[in-house]
Amino acid sequence: MLAPLSWLKDFVDITVTPEELEKKLFDCGFEVEQVIKYGDKLDKVVTCRIEEITQHPNAEKLRICQVNAGKYGRLQIITNAKNVEVGDIVPVAVDGATLANGDRIFNGNLRGEPSYGMFCGGEEIGIDDNFYEGASFDGVLVFKEDFPLGEEVKELLELEDYVFDISVLANRPDCQSVFGIAREIACVLDKPLKEPSVDFEVTKSCDDVKVTVKDGDLCPRYIAHLIKDVKIEKSPRLISRRLALCGLNSINNIVDITNYVLLEMGQPMHAFDMNDLSGREIVVRRAADGEKIVTLDEKECTLTSENLLICDGDKPVALAGIMGGLNSEIKDGTNEVLFECAKFRRDNVRKSSRTLGKSSDSSKRFEKGVDEYTTELAMKRALHLVCELKAGKVTAAHTDVSAGKQQENKSVSTTFGQINGVLGIDVPKDVIINILKKLGFGVEVDGEKITTVAPPYREDVFGYPDLAEEVIRMYGYEHIVPTLLKDASSTAGGYSKEQKDELRLKRALCGQGYSEVMTYSFYSKKDVAALDLPEGADEGNTIIIENPISDNYEVMRRTMIPSLLAVASRNLKRGNGEGRIFEIANTYLPTEGFPTDEKHLAIAAFGAKEDFFTLKGAIETIADYFGLKFDLTERAQKSYLHSGVSAKIKLGGEVIGNFGQITYETAAKYDIECKVFVAEINYDALKKHFDGAMRFEPLPKFPFVVRDLALVAPMEMTSGEIENAIISSAKGTVKSIELFDVYTGAQVGEGKKSLAYTITFGSDEKALENADVD
């Protein structure tokens, strides 16, 4: 929200510096994002009158002017401008002057003739036609006024100003206007508030304005007023200047009044050319499906019954709250104007604005919310301005339609104790009363009880906590004295066992060289396709986001493997040739009713040093950490895992995950040329087995005996099968078994392999003799 200081001063006598004002606003909840300074650079650009003009002896295009510059005396100025004549009052930058853009001007010499300054155009002063007619002309600005000579132009034209760009909180739409901010400033500076003038003279006429509101749910209030004998002209400088400071162009007096009221009061208005309104009436109704309107921007919109229209006796003339129709706009020849001041339902304006892709200052303002009190006040203010600007005659033709009952001012009955109970400090009673009164609240006090009535423009005050907030933001948050939950019960804090387990798991993986990554919970349909899933695979049955910001983030992931492959790929492309990563996060299952979050653990290892067994090591580490035993002996059947280099992860007979090498086809889709090994475990299923009670296993009473053993076996026999055979034949005496060599070659014969194990034997009953072992 932009609020020029000069405009705010219409309503409050602001004597503090702009910096102090910024601080005050900040403290009471209005952050000033920036203060834009105008005319602050311009210096020593003063008025002068041209007394005499002669031709420059040495240059055809230059003329020598003798000027009277008041206290700067009689100066000789050389100019190439053709639009100046003797008697003109023009701006001149004298020796040492600074222009609006910061450029400096000094005495000089042009083709042998001295020049003691430079005439200025609008650009040098930093103004254009919006501010001063003729200022956009490419030449010297000639003033129309009989200004005193030798005076600073920035003072004569009131160029110096500060525009505050204020961020207004969503619950304070009443502050989305210059006057709204002025109300807050009056309170925070403890100064009286000057209300805007809303008186106007009514010219008698027998005209009548008929307004019918058919869809009152979308239009709770509609006020129309007729102005006759309108003379469309340019607005006075004050109006166009203020509009310009707030980023709006001046159009003509009538349109400018509606925009001025929007900025000042925060109420959007519209002006119709009454002669274009058939039947001289207004009908507010929902559009018919497929109905069309051409708006002021000369574009045609096709509407639905969700859009609200302002119509005349037979056709649409405006898109309610968003934009007027081209068919009834104010033209140079307009002589009868109908002002509209209404409250449209904010969510309907927002929805229409979004769906039609059409937004305006009016629709943006309506979306924030307007109150009916201001709707009424704003119409009066506009009519006052019509009189002040002599833009036309205000008739008595006024129609005010309220659908449903008018809003009531919000009343709160509470105690001082309740207000202070929220804050935790004792704000003195009189301070509370004074602050609330200054904010426009009606206040009644009965001992400890206090009853307040919020001003009509405050729709955000429901109970005593709201009053507490009003009090403390004006009293100052610096009065809050930190206490550490002094009246609170003590509660036991900390992680649950489940949360501790997850941390342990992460640390275990870190210890194995894996770095934790966090990847987006969504990816693209291409990521799903990269897995080459068979028809009906779980991983392909996903939740889709209705309104993703891009196709890349459309699918809520069911498996984390594509996410980790993307990370691996990114690392490889950036020259990180190897890496170990993991992530614990939710995956999302489309289940009946509410979707289910399912936590997964995904691990990946890539690079020349990695193989199936390094990843297997990581998985076994997890088992060790939690005293579990995974069965990793069955081959996995996943379309994206290498059929010969992958395994199921089984726990207690249940498959809780898979791991192995990513197929070359899937890897290629991520531009990965090296081998990548991944594991994905259903963490929710895994954690059920974390029973947590770690038990100490007593040390054996008798020493272990260690033997190395080499066995020749058929090629297709797995190491797991051989280990099982050894264990079962040793009748419970095998404590550990470790494969340390595999040999295939001529010495063991074709189709065979030699496996060498280190086996540790031990018994709890007796010391094993070598003979027992052998």
Add this chain to the structure above:
Amino acid sequence: MEQKIAEIKERIEKEVAATKTSKILFELKVKYILGKTGEIPALMKELGKAPKEDRPKLGKVINELKEWATEAFANKESEISALERQARYEAEKIDITMPAKRGGEGSLHPVSVVKGQLIDIFAGMGFKVSETREIEDDFYNFTALNTPKEHPARDKQDTFYINDDLMLRTHTSPGQIHTLKTVEPPFKVLIPGRVYRADDDATHSPMFHQMEGLVIDKHITMCDLQGMLDVLVKKMFSEGAKTRFRPSFFPFTEPSVEVDVSCFECGGKGCKLCKGTGWIEILGGGIVNRKVIENCGLDPDKYTGFAFGLGLDRIAMLKYGINNIHILYEGDLRALKQFKE
């Protein structure tokens, strides 16, 4: 025989002196003393052949020789072992300026690290940790949090929808509702987790992390909120850190505040990090709105509380000086490996 004894002594003296290694010394010792056929034991055997009257004298001389030789060997042994020890250390000397060998260690994600630090601080103040679902319905994400359909707060939230009712949560605040509906007050809870908003630029990521804090009890005040946050910033940033409240608006708290911490880079003097203001915005909070308590079936006249929500990514970025939020989600190991717990 006496001559022979003298000759042996002379040889031992010469040979021991010439010896440089403990191995050769030991061989000499075997040759003269230890071996069954060693020269000194051999002399002992020869003694029997000597004339009877000479035996005591000779025996004494041989014993003296043995004692002398034993001592000579012992001396030499300690001399050699000292040298050898020194030589071994010398030989094993390395270039200590060569690069350290590191590796093997993985790393926790910076968001995890910051989350852990915060939880540790709050756990000491009696907070438990709770994780709630990421896909929420309209009731939990908005309505119960006093954000009805037409509420201004919804204007700002660009929400990812699954269907008309379901959405990816836009904040961790729905966790407040889950807790209020299931846990008997008084309680203190933290709800960390992933949240989603349709925003993607250098400072916004469509997925990021928040942590909600909620305290429900009797007689909770704004002073308690500030007191607790003071502890937080002192432990998280520095002993001298201060907090500042300024008015704000959230539908689910009233009063609502934005909380700034005194800039930990410049100590409040004003620098690039705090954009010259001396303060850095770190979280939002306030007194739990009575309507929220009511919406969860509790009596707002009986229970009060405060809530706050902070961006874990933002804290991590501030604390470690990360300038682009996407660093957190790209998984570049060169970045991630820099973070230690």
